[in-house]
Amino acid sequence: MLYREAGQFKTSYAADQQIFPIRQDRIAIGLILVVAALVVPMVASEYWIKAILIPFLIFSLAALGLNILTGYAGQLSLGSAAFMAVGAFAAYNFMGRIEGMPVLLAFVGGGLSAAAVGILFGLPSLRIKGFYLAVATLAAQFFIVWALTKFGWFSMDSSSGVITAQEIQILGYRFDTPISLYLLVLTIVAVMALAAKNMVRSSVGRAWMAVRDMDVAAEVIGIRIMHTKLLAFAISSFYCGVAGALYAYAYLGTVEPEGFNLDLSFKILFMIIIGGVGSIMGSFLGAAFIVLLPIFLDVLIQDFLTGLLPPSISSNLQLMVFGGLIIFFLIVEPHGLARLWQIGKEKLRLWPFPH
Amino acid sequence: MSEQNQNGRRVGEVILDLQNISLRFGGVKALTDISFNVKEHEIRAIIGPNGAGKSSMLNVINGVYHPQEGRIVFHGEERKKMEPHMAATQGIARTFQNIALFKGMSVLDNIMTGRITKMKCGFLEQALYLGRAQKEELAHREKVEEVIDFLEIQHIRKTPVGRLPYGLQKRVELGRALAAEPSLLLLDEPMAGMNVEEKQDMCRFILDVNDQFGTTIVLIEHDMGVVMDISDRVVVLDYGKKIGDGTPDDVRNNQEVISAYLGVAH
Ligand SMILES: Nc1ncnc2c1ncn2[C@@H]1O[C@H](COP(=O)(O)OP(=O)(O)OP(=O)(O)O)[C@@H](O)[C@H]1O
Numbered sequence: 027m028l029y030r031e032a033g034q035f036k037t038s039y040a041a042d043q044q045i046f047p048i049r050q051d052r053i054a055i056g057l058i059l060v061v062a063a064l065v066v067p068m069v070a071s072e073y074w075i076k077a078i079l080i081p082f083l084i085f086s087l088a089a090l091g092l093n094i095l096t097g098y099a100g101q102l103s104l105g106s107a108a109f110m111a112v113g114a115f116a117a118y119n120f121m122g123r124i125e126g127m128p129v130l131l132a133f134v135g136g137g138l139s140a141a142a143v144g145i146l147f148g149l150p151s152l153r154i155k156g157f158y159l160a161v162a163t164l165a166a167q168f169f170i171v172w173a174l175t176k177f178g179w180f181s182m183d184s185s186s187g188v189i190t191a192q193e194i195q196i197l198g199y200r201f202d203t204p205i206s207l208y209l210l211v212l213t214i215v216a217v218m219a220l221a222a223k224n225m226v227r228s229s230v231g232r233a234w235m236a237v238r239d240m241d242v243a244a245e246v247i248g249i250r251i252m253h254t255k256l257l258a259f260a261i262s263s264f265y266c267g268v269a270g271a272l273y274a275y276a277y278l279g280t281v282e283p284e285g286f287n288l289d290l291s292f293k294i295l296f297m298i299i300i301g302g303v304g305s306i307m308g309s310f311l312g313a314a315f316i317v318l319l320p321i322f323l324d325v326l327i328q329d330f331l332t333g334l335l336p337p338s339i340s341s342n343l344q345l346m347v348f349g350g351l352i353i354f355f356l357i358v359e360p361h362g363l364a365r366l367w368q369i370g371k372e373k374l375r376l377w378p379f380p381h
Numbered sequence: 382m383s384e385q386n387q388n389g390r391r392v393g394e395v396i397l398d399l400q401n402i403s404l405r406f407g408g409v410k411a412l413t414d415i416s417f418n419v420k421e422h423e424i425r426a427i428i429g430p431n432g433a434g435k436s437s438m439l440n441v442i443n444g445v446y447h448p449q450e451g452r453i454v455f456h457g458e459e460r461k462k463m464e465p466h467m468a469a470t471q472g473i474a475r476t477f478q479n480i481a482l483f484k485g486m487s488v489l490d491n492i493m494t495g496r497i498t499k500m501k502c503g504f505l506e507q508a509l510y511l512g513r514a515q516k517e518e519l520a521h522r523e524k525v526e527e528v529i530d531f532l533e534i535q536h537i538r539k540t541p542v543g544r545l546p547y548g549l550q551k552r553v554e555l556g557r558a559l560a561a562e563p564s565l566l567l568l569d570e571p572m573a574g575m576n577v578e579e580k581q582d583m584c585r586f587i588l589d590v591n592d593q594f595g596t597t598i599v600l601i602e603h604d605m606g607v608v609m610d611i612s613d614r615v616v617v618l619d620y621g622k623k624i625g626d627g628t629p630d631d632v633r634n635n636q637e638v639i640s641a642y643l644g645v646a647h
């Protein structure tokens with residue numbers, strides 16, 4: 027079946043306003059979900075599920091969160107990992123301090139806590155932009171990790187702030203196998219991605235993009251800038267917070283505040299730069315890319331380049347490739363993989379008659 | 382209480398009254414003691430040489446700038462300190478001298494954004510896109526399609542505005558303002574930089590908006606031919622002061638205006 031709009035005449039605005047207006051896109055998303063939910067658990071090895079797919083989904087969610095803030099609302103942030111930390115530690119506290127706390131509610135609580143902190147650290151965005159705002163979020167990054175390490179209360183007085191996630195039980199079912207955890211994460215991420223897609227194509231999303239593209243005009247049209255920016259910080263941090271809770275509960279099991287350091291924030295930023303700034307799909311592409319690249323490079327070095335490269339280079343190859351790619355995307359294709367994909371699709375739509 | 386004026390327009394009561402407006406930026410006096418009014422349904426032009434304070438005047442009207450002195454009465458109510466988004470909810474829309482579209486968005490989304498003050502669903506409803514949010518989105522889409530038809534830009538609906546030529550961008554910006562169904566529309570040099578044909582189209586749209594929707598229009602324009610043709614009354618500014626106010630004929634014959642503005646080529 028060709029990727030084609032021809033013959034799909036939209037006879038109503040409702041049809042044109044669907045979440046995925048082109049039929050092939052709807053089918054593709056459906057297929058991906060079916061494969062992810064039914065086929066993957068049957069064929070993927072435990073290593074793939076635990077070490078690749080689960081972190082991929084969690085990073086996608088965090089990248090999605092950052093993309094809402096940076097890609098859609100235009101507010102640069104270097105504090106994504108810190109908001110993840112807030113989500114993880116808040117969920118841990120909800121679980122540990124409240125008897126019988128349902129774990130999903132604890133995740134939501136983690137997200138909401140991160141949202142509250144996000145609003146607080148988003149306040150400077152009302153005054154400053156761009157580089158200076160990035161520095162302000164950097165302060166958030168350092169402050170939050172410091173506070174979580176320094177005050178034992180946040181980790182319920184475990185040594186040096188290390189927390190070990192309680193086990194996950196929902197309606198009596200224990201999520202203790204990699205597959206069950208994977209399916210849980212997949213469900214949460216799919217639902218939240220769908221919600222994000224809906225938001226960015228509604229008036230909230232348009233308000234974010236308006237503020238991003240031209241804030242004076244946005245205000246003149248009737249958009250309340252303060253409200254719009256802070257909402258972006260809140261929702262973005264909510265996504266990062268839930269991602270952080272999943273990071274602790276479904277991926278690592280044991281984390282310390284330092285696990286959510288600036289490196290992780292940068293990693294998430296790189297995901298959206300490579301995947302596509304201002305694109306939901308780009309968040310997933312970028313996360314996949316950054317999760318898979320090191321594995322790919324390891325295989326490459328071990329199987330093909332052993333002995334060819336001096337160890338000083340092969341051990342740093344990952345960083346060098348990363349750096350090169352970031353520069354490539356910033357200069358050549360600022361909209362990332364998602365844009366390359368889009369161009370490919372547009373070509374395909376018209377193929378074989380490009381004019 | 383409406384009277385027919387020379388253009389055959391039904392001009393009504395005063396809806397916007399500016400009294401003794403003064404605006405300074407540090408030492409720069411952008412506007413000094415300016416008073417004039419705008420009547421319902423009329424097309425009111427503001428003219429003057431570069432730097433005369435025309436754009437500043439529009440910015441005062443829709444709350445972007447706050448004058449140090451003066452009173453503004455809109456629809457019979459004196460305005461307290463007001464932010465631009467409040468002006469928008471009161472029915473004031475505008476376009477900008479330098480196109481201020483949302484570059485990363487499509488034509489359709491830009492114009493949809495114009496209806497934002499009319500959209501009531503919260504982000505949670507929109508995230509779920511069920512029931513009310515969906516209905517609302519579709520209802521507004523229909524309104525926006527009317528604007529798109531009116532401006533004859535159906536063929537570029539889905540195009541990112543950044544890719545459009547200048548003339549069309551100006552038209553989309555008008556569309557975004559119209560989508561708000563404003564009672565007062567402020568246009569800052571809507572025809573600047575256009576070729577003759579595009580200017581004619583734009584004139585037609587402005588007159589049609591005024592005629593079909595009864596929208597009151599305040600317009601800044603440098604093209605004297607256009608101003609004399611389509612406006613009912615003209616205010617002339619020079620160095621932040623008002624030096625003329627009246628029908629196009631009055632203004633054309635005003636000696637001070639001739640020496641300050643019309644006589645000076647620029
Ligand atoms: N935000 C601002 N800050 C400082 N000065 C300003 C500002 N806006 C306008 N001015 C000054 O106010 C004066 C009037 O400017 P304005 O833009 O209103 O003129 P204009 O009549 O629209 O001119 P043009 O025909 O060039 O558009 C100018 O001297 C300008 O430098």
Ligand SMILES: [Mg+2]
Nearest residue numbers: 435436437478
């Ligand atoms: Mg001007």
